[in-house]
């Protein structure tokens with residue numbers, strides 16, 4: 149008993165171990181059952197998913213459900229994506245250690261943190277100022293110094309920092325925003341849900357010859373909205 153107590157105290161410097169669920173164990177199980185079990189193989193992506201504390205990116209009242217197999221509400225009518233979707237989109241974007249990545253739709257900041265584990269620099273754009281501020285603060289608190297949260301309309305991308313080695317969009321436009329295609333480096337991929345009611349996750353790769361596009365699987369994301377001055 150004494151030995152076990154000592155180990156528990158060492159493992160929980162906050163002293164809250166008796167009340168804190170074992171999130172690391174849940175994360176491990178999430179990776180095994182929801183990701184490896186469904187064909188996500190990229191070891192770097194799996195490692196990042198093992199590392200990022202998803203429970204910190206959901207409202208405190210929902211922390212207990214953070215590692216379940218589904219999306220969760222994060223306020224302002226928005227959601228944090230299902231773990232499988234985050235891992236799958238990350239694997240499709242395939243960020244490399246020296247890459248500069250753009251994300252559109254910061255939301256909770258979770259996908260940005262996963263990208264931040266894998267790439268040199270992540271720029272993530274969020275249109276709801278309160279969500280941008282909250283995620284900026286949380287990402288800084290968790291030490292993601294390589295992730296920049298920008299408040300604004302991601303439809304137009306981030307021309308000043310382009311081209312990007314990958315672009316991940318986590319809100320669905322009716323059609324692919326042309327500025328995002330323009331901001332892809334040669335060899336880079338855009339991973340984006342497209343459509344109104346029936347959305348399809350699409351991957352567009354810029355090759356030396358031009359753009360190659362393919363549909364991956366049906367998805368359901370919140371719509372990509374436009375700033376009033378940009379809305380058509």
Ligand code: SAH
Nearest residue numbers: 228253255256258259275302318319372373
């Ligand atoms: N990647 C997020 C989940 C995204 S939810 C996560 O890991 O939690 C989609 C987000 O896109 C919402 O926060 C929504 O406010 C934002 N969004 C919608 N339209 C946008 C736009 N035009 N530019 C930037 N963000 C947008």
